Amino acid sequence: MKKILIVEDVEMNRDLLVQLLEDCYQLFEADSGPRGLELARHERPDLILLDISLPGMDGYEVARQLRADPDLRRVPLIAVTAHAMAGDQERIFAQGFDDYVAKPIDEEELWAKVEKHLP
Numbered sequence: 001m002k003k004i005l006i007v008e009d010v011e012m013n014r015d016l017l018v019q020l021l022e023d024c025y026q027l028f029e030a031d032s033g034p035r036g037l038e039l040a041r042h043e044r045p046d047l048i049l050l051d052i053s054l055p056g057m058d059g060y061e062v063a064r065q066l067r068a069d070p071d072l073r074r075v076p077l078i079a080v081t082a083h084a085m086a087g088d089q090e091r092i093f094a095q096g097f098d099d100y101v102a103k104p105i106d107e108e109e110l111w112a113k114v115e116k117h118l119p
């Protein structure tokens with residue numbers, strides 16, 4: 001079973017992602033950027049879903065650190081964000097994300113993007 005790491009501070013949003021993905025993937029959950037980095041280094045997920053708006057270390061900084069880590073720089077990284085306006089999209093891609101899923105989460109969009117980026 002492929003591993004997906006979910007980094008999202010809001011429990012309700014995490015629970016929704018878990019509910020949608022748990023039957024087909026082994027999931028790891030983090031409620032903060034630092035915890036997400038720790039789990040990523042420990043579990044080596046096949047894909048990471050990363051909230052942009054995290055308290056403290058935001059998703060952009062988490063992405064920067066993942067991309068600076070030789071062991072994790074190639075892991076597909078999907079932003080999960082309510083901020084998906086044009087400028088935000090550019091920043092998301094410029095920051096090393098492979099894709100993004102807009103909030104509120106659309107189940108079909110989530111599945112399409114997860115499957116597209118999983119090796």
Ligand SMILES: [Mg+2]
Nearest residue numbers: 009051053054
């Ligand atoms: Mg958030």
